Amino acid sequence: MNLEDIAKKAGVSRSTVSRVVNNDRYVSPRTREHVMTIIEQENYQPHPAARALVTQRHQIIGVAIPQTTNVFFGDNSYYPMLLQGIAQTTIERDYAMLLWLAQSHEERDDFSQRVIRNRQTDGLIITSVTEEDPLFAFLIEEKRLFVMVETPPRLADEVNYVTVDNVGATAFAVSHLVEMGRRRIATVTGQLNIRDGADRLEGYRLGLERAGLPIDPQLIIPGLFNWQSGYDGLKRLLPCQPDAIFAGGDTIAAGVIAAIHEAGLRVPDDIAVVGFDDLDVAVRTQPALTTVRHSVQKVGEVAAQVLIDLIEGRVQSPHHVLMPTELVVRRSTNALVETEEVYPILT
Amino acid sequence: MNLEDIAKKAGVSRSTVSRVVNNDRYVSPRTREHVMTIIEQENYQPHPAARALVTQRHQIIGVAIPQTTNVFFGDNSYYPMLLQGIAQTTIERDYAMLLWLAQSHEERDDFSQRVIRNRQTDGLIITSVTEEDPLFAFLIEEKRLFVMVETPPRLADEVNYVTVDNVGATAFAVSHLVEMGRRRIATVTGQLNIRDGADRLEGYRLGLERAGLPIDPQLIIPGLFNWQSGYDGLKRLLPCQPDAIFAGGDTIAAGVIAAIHEAGLRVPDDIAVVGFDDLDVAVRTQPALTTVRHSVQKVGEVAAQVLIDLIEGRVQSPHHVLMPTELVVRRSTNALVETEEVYPILT
DNA sequence: TTGTACGCGTTATCAC
DNA sequence: GTGATAACGCGTACAA
Numbered sequence: 001m002n003l004e005d006i007a008k009k010a011g012v013s014r015s016t017v018s019r020v021v022n023n024d025r026y027v028s029p030r031t032r033e034h035v036m037t038i039i040e041q042e043n044y045q046p047h048p049a050a051r052a053l054v055t056q057r058h059q060i061i062g063v064a065i066p067q068t069t070n071v072f073f074g075d076n077s078y079y080p081m082l083l084q085g086i087a088q089t090t091i092e093r094d095y096a097m098l099l100w101l102a103q104s105h106e107e108r109d110d111f112s113q114r115v116i117r118n119r120q121t122d123g124l125i126i127t128s129v130t131e132e133d134p135l136f137a138f139l140i141e142e143k144r145l146f147v148m149v150e151t152p153p154r155l156a157d158e159v160n161y162v163t164v165d166n167v168g169a170t171a172f173a174v175s176h177l178v179e180m181g182r183r184r185i186a187t188v189t190g191q192l193n194i195r196d197g198a199d200r201l202e203g204y205r206l207g208l209e210r211a212g213l214p215i216d217p218q219l220i221i222p223g224l225f226n227w228q229s230g231y232d233g234l235k236r237l238l239p240c241q242p243d244a245i246f247a248g249g250d251t252i253a254a255g256v257i258a259a260i261h262e263a264g265l266r267v268p269d270d271i272a273v274v275g276f277d278d279l280d281v282a283v284r285t286q287p288a289l290t291t292v293r294h295s296v297q298k299v300g301e302v303a304a305q306v307l308i309d310l311i312e313g314r315v316q317s318p319h320h321v322l323m324p325t326e327l328v329v330r331r332s333t334n335a336l337v338e339t340e341e342v343y344p345i346l347t
Numbered sequence: 348m349n350l351e352d353i354a355k356k357a358g359v360s361r362s363t364v365s366r367v368v369n370n371d372r373y374v375s376p377r378t379r380e381h382v383m384t385i386i387e388q389e390n391y392q393p394h395p396a397a398r399a400l401v402t403q404r405h406q407i408i409g410v411a412i413p414q415t416t417n418v419f420f421g422d423n424s425y426y427p428m429l430l431q432g433i434a435q436t437t438i439e440r441d442y443a444m445l446l447w448l449a450q451s452h453e454e455r456d457d458f459s460q461r462v463i464r465n466r467q468t469d470g471l472i473i474t475s476v477t478e479e480d481p482l483f484a485f486l487i488e489e490k491r492l493f494v495m496v497e498t499p500p501r502l503a504d505e506v507n508y509v510t511v512d513n514v515g516a517t518a519f520a521v522s523h524l525v526e527m528g529r530r531r532i533a534t535v536t537g538q539l540n541i542r543d544g545a546d547r548l549e550g551y552r553l554g555l556e557r558a559g560l561p562i563d564p565q566l567i568i569p570g571l572f573n574w575q576s577g578y579d580g581l582k583r584l585l586p587c588q589p590d591a592i593f594a595g596g597d598t599i600a601a602g603v604i605a606a607i608h609e610a611g612l613r614v615p616d617d618i619a620v621v622g623f624d625d626l627d628v629a630v631r632t633q634p635a636l637t638t639v640r641h642s643v644q645k646v647g648e649v650a651a652q653v654l655i656d657l658i659e660g661r662v663q664s665p666h667h668v669l670m671p672t673e674l675v676v677r678r679s680t681n682a683l684v685e686t687e688e689v690y691p692i693l694t
Numbered sequence: 695t696t697g698t699a700c701g702c703g704t705t706a707t708c709a710c
Numbered sequence: 711g712t713g714a715t716a717a718c719g720c721g722t723a724c725a726a
Contacts, residue, residue: 002718002719002720003719003720003721004719012696012697013696013697013698014697014698014719014720014721015696015697015698015721015722016695016696016697018720018721018722019695019696019721021720022721026695026696027695027696028695028696031695031696045464045466046719046720047400047466047718047719047720048396048465048466048467049395049396049397049399049400049405049467049718049719049720050396050400050702050718050719050720050721051719051720051721052396052399052702052720053394053396053397053400053701053702053703053704053718053719053720053721054701054702054719054720054721054722055702055720055721056702058396058467060445060467063446079427080426080427083446083448084448084450087446087447087448087450088450091450091461096445096447096465096467097445097446097447098407098443098444098445098446099410099430099434099444099445099446100434100443100444101430101431101434103431103434103435103438114438117392118395118443119392119394119395120395120396120405120407120443227631284574349702349703349704350703350704350705351703359712359713360712360713360714361703361704361713361714362705362706362712362713362714362715363711363712363713365704365705365706366711366712368704369705373711373712374711374712375711375712378711378712393703393704394702394703394704395704396702396703396704397702397703397704397705397718398703398704398705399704399718400702400703400704400705400717400718400719400720401703401704401705401706401717401718402704402705402718403718
């Protein structure tokens with residue numbers, strides 16, 4: 001079934017059917033209705049490839065995740081939530097989503113090439129890009145349309161992105177620890193070559209500075225966004241006797257808490273813990289975790305909206321969005337809290 | 348840059364360039380090499396829509412996950428692992444992956460329609476389909492090419508699928524509990540309208556039967572594939588004084604273990620626990636979890652291989668694959684085990 | 695308001 | 711081996 005067939009059945013020309021399909025104004029209500037009946041009766045669908053060939057639009061957006069396997073499906077619901085958000089928007093806007101998952105670190109160049117060479121998408125959403133990632137460089141070089149879901153490693157004012165104020169939110173979280181009477185505040189970071197990781201470390205420093213506290217390099221443990229880093233990190237910190245830990249992510253925080261318990265110490269009495277992201281795990285630690293909440297799903301939604309708006313020329317490049325965050329205070333920093341107290345973080 | 352342009356630069360016809368691009372035999376080595384240089388020099392890529400229009404192939408496979416949001420990104424790395432496996436194969440076979448994520452339960456019909464009506468894929472991989480899922484019915488009705496990654500809810504001998512022997516593996520796990528001296532073996536199941544959930548319950552029954560143990564309905568708690576179900580499930584089981592729990596999934600098992608500890612009991616001394624899947628969480632419970640291991644990632648890989656083989660006519664429908672499983676014995680059932688012992692499960 | 699005619703970039707089928 | 715040429719199914723100026 002194609003335009004021609006429908007046209008014949010309806011006794012009109014191909015163009016008229018095409019107009020009906022594309023909601024063109026110049027069709028009389030009668031013919032429109034008539035053609036519509038035939039279309040529905042025959043369950044006709046325009047052929048996407050034929051349409052793409054002439055419009056040069058595919059109604060598909062790509063999502064590229066250049067992280068290695070273990071990060072993607074590690075103990076970590078970040079990517080699924082992001083994808084869910086993107087999916088939401090694509091459905092609303094009648095697009096489809098092409099997903100690119102990197103396999104191993106070694107094939108990074110291969111992966112980038114593959115994503116770039118593919119021409120079946122109208123634009124790209126990318127995340128977790130490290131500074132030296134070839135994908136980023138290629139996209140810039142080829143002048144491709146893309147939106148990042150974190151602050152770009154460079155060219156921040158030329159690139160489209162949607163992110164949260166990692167620096168400000170972390171500083172706010174650190175201030176909270178100070179308010180709770182903590183003075184030896186340590187941190188276990190996520191990957192520092194990912195912007196989110198680096199920015200949170202910067203926020204940690206900013207928070208200490210604002211409180212007039214010194215920055216002790218011994219209290220800064222670089223890690224990855226996973227449980228093990230938190231666990232190992234705390235063990236390394238113990239000799240320095242910290243009274244609070246800011247973890248670069250909630251899964252890190254979960255590892256930290258496990259290690260604190262294993263050392264026979266109590267949370268928050270001996271060491272308070274703050275995380276970032278408010279993942280599922282945050283309400284499941286013992287005690288529940290104080291953390292910075294931001295909706296990863298919402299970030300995904302907005303990123304897809306921005307990308308599609310760019311594709312359809314509704315907005316201009318570069319386009320930047322900063323999503324709001326809030327501090328969710330639970331018992332890992334304040335034993336007196338009922339279940340949780342939520343404070344908006346102004347940036 | 349299109350075929351025509353390349354042809355002009357190379358001083359040959361469009362057809363010749365096309366032959367070079369598609370590795371046709373009937374091109375002399377000289378011309379092939381010559382054309383190749385131009386192609387690489389111009390960084391030429393055939394336009395996928397134009398190609399799809401004539402070949403009726405898109406080189407894209409679709410993946411549809413009709414589960415609601417919370418299941419997809421819940422405390423559960425099943426889907427990410429599956430996607431990673433599928434991605435691996437699509438990259439190897441030079442395909443791309445279109446991902447469909449359902450939003451809410453209510454829009455299930457909408458979702459199915461959307462997946463079905465889209466014509467940009469050459470075939471579909473679907474998972475977590477409940478018996479009454481409209482997607483399954485639509486796919487059958489429209490005679491679309493698809494592969495399931497679990498046993499189909501019906502028409503099992505007509506539908507392509509890749510799965511593990513849930514029944515046999517679970518029975519084996521239950522036998523292991525019996526060998527360890529357990530007699531009051533309870534279970535907390537996953538969704539019973541998903542085949543994996545139902546089959547594991549059947550395996551539980553089979554395992555008890557083989558051991559000559561009675562089946563006590565009070566010891567069977569239906570749940571979902573999540574932590575909370577395990578936690579709540581155990582609380583309901585406590586009055587029945589079970590000495591072992593088979594959990595329908597590892598995340599359920601993690602919830603079970605947490606609740607056991609909260610009740611002041613010990614694992615495995617008072618209650619032994621077995622899970623299914625060997626997710627990351629399995630080595631992180633206290634004590635580490637005995638579980639049925641099967642590579643979800645591998646299942647994804649194979650499912651994509653089967654689908655692409657079907658698309659390319661390398662194999663015939665219906666095609667069925669049963670993936671191997673093994674029992675990983677850790678301390679949640681046997682306190683004497685060093686770290687783990689692995690036993691293949693023959694089916 | 696409707697129809698005609700052309701082009702989008704390929705592959706496939708012929709001649710040569 | 712190579713080169714014309716006809717599809718593939720659609721959108722869209724332009725003519726009517």
